[in-house]
Amino acid sequence: MTALLLENVHKSFGTVQVLKDIGLEVADGEFIVFVGPSGCGKSTLLRVIAGLEDVSAGRVSIGGRDVTATPPAKRGIAMVFQSYALYPHLDVEGNMALGLKQAGEDRKVIAERIAMATRMLSLEPYLKRRPSELSGGQRQRVAIGRAIVRKPDLFLFDEPLSNLDAALRMATRVEIARLHRELGASMIYVTHDQTEAMTLANRIVVLRDGRIEQVGSPMELYNDPANRFVAGFIGAPSMNFLKAGPLGAPGAELGIRPETLRVAAEGPIRGTVTHVERLGSDTNLLVVTPTEETVTVRLFGQHDHRVGEEIALDFDRARALSFDAGGKRLRH
Numbered sequence: 001m002t003a004l005l006l007e008n009v010h011k012s013f014g015t016v017q018v019l020k021d022i023g024l025e026v027a028d029g030e031f032i033v034f035v036g037p038s039g040c041g042k043s044t045l046l047r048v049i050a051g052l053e054d055v056s057a058g059r060v061s062i063g064g065r066d067v068t069a070t071p072p073a074k075r076g077i078a079m080v081f082q083s084y085a086l087y088p089h090l091d092v093e094g095n096m097a098l099g100l101k102q103a104g105e106d107r108k109v110i111a112e113r114i115a116m117a118t119r120m121l122s123l124e125p126y127l128k129r130r131p132s133e134l135s136g137g138q139r140q141r142v143a144i145g146r147a148i149v150r151k152p153d154l155f156l157f158d159e160p161l162s163n164l165d166a167a168l169r170m171a172t173r174v175e176i177a178r179l180h181r182e183l184g185a186s187m188i189y190v191t192h193d194q195t196e197a198m199t200l201a202n203r204i205v206v207l208r209d210g211r212i213e214q215v216g217s218p219m220e221l222y223n224d225p226a227n228r229f230v231a232g233f234i235g236a237p238s239m240n241f242l243k244a245g246p247l248g249a250p251g252a253e254l255g256i257r258p259e260t261l262r263v264a265a266e267g268p269i270r271g272t273v274t275h276v277e278r279l280g281s282d283t284n285l286l287v288v289t290p291t292e293e294t295v296t297v298r299l300f301g302q303h304d305h306r307v308g309e310e311i312a313l314d315f316d317r318a319r320a321l322s323f324d325a326g327g328k329r330l331r332h
């Protein structure tokens, strides 16, 4: 069945068009991630799905039901925000129970659901604590717990991990992936974080200026981007774009992933190392060519390159992409 169907969705604030003709079908159990540059409309699209914003035109259906005019509480969704939005005067248990109590749910059902969410999220030790007595990561788990107990048809996440430090982000990311496997629920997730998008999504939706640029699995977007924008947006460090010159069609650009370049005795690209980043597991080089193009090279492992060094680079041609002057992918 279809968990979510968006048909010709438009949204304007005054005269500003923020979402333009969005169409998307999400299958039951899918994990969908929205990515795109700041201001492209990710949060607005999530809020339109939640019913927190009306559409200007188009239709939103959840679980086969047209909910375009349905208020948020009746859409069968649960939303998890970056800011947790927990009630400070209620303990963890009270926070998780509140929505169900307000919906008039049976006490026994509430207790069972809370027990399930508590177990899934390892929240047992904290049930009687208030939000102010929890760490950021624990608060976010409570916010996720509050969503789980409602057994929604669709989970909506708006940058839920962005307030957490790096180690906690990773732990919570793994937890969200596990929850998705165990619950088998449909999830829609907005993030700025490449790693979250690549590791959590079944499919990623790339938005730009209120439109969908491409929808695909993480590896489809990485290996087979539809255009220069998607190629440059997906992947960190970003793809290199070099004037093709003798390497390709006139006027075209060549897209080369940093990890497909290697330092060679002879190679089609020559330049000077201007920066070295030693990450332990990898070494990143910034190389500037005589025509002032900057190339990022990602080398596996540890290397002795120094700033000022002249080097030649070769690359895996089978993995390079070509784009025309307008950014369209040229396929051979």
Ligand SMILES: Nc1ncnc2c1ncn2[C@@H]1O[C@H](COP(=O)(O)OP(=O)(O)OP(=O)(O)O)[C@@H](O)[C@H]1O
Binding pocket: 013, 016, 018, 036, 037, 038, 039, 040, 041, 042, 043, 044, 045, 192
């Ligand atoms: N209530 C509003 N009134 C007017 N303009 C708005 C409103 N909400 C959002 N916008 C505008 O709509 C555009 C999309 O905003 P949105 O928050 O959806 O982007 P985003 O992709 O989530 O951005 P970010 O990654 O920075 O969070 C922006 O240009 C924003 O200024």
